[in-house]
Amino acid sequence: MTNEGDSWNYAASPPSNGNLPIGTKVWNTAVVAGGAPGWVRVSGAWKAMANVAA
DSSP: OOOOTTSOOEESSOOOOOOSOTTOEEEETTOOTTSOSEEEEETTEEEEOOOOOO
């Protein structure tokens, strides 16, 4: 995964780096129907975005 300020971030699995700013978004490069299109950094954790319709 990359993070350069307001750039787009991509990864095939949820990030494990807890040092990124709250509000950082990572788009899922392996998204499938019914799966999360990405993750958002919130206080203390990464949370999946709402699932893509199956």
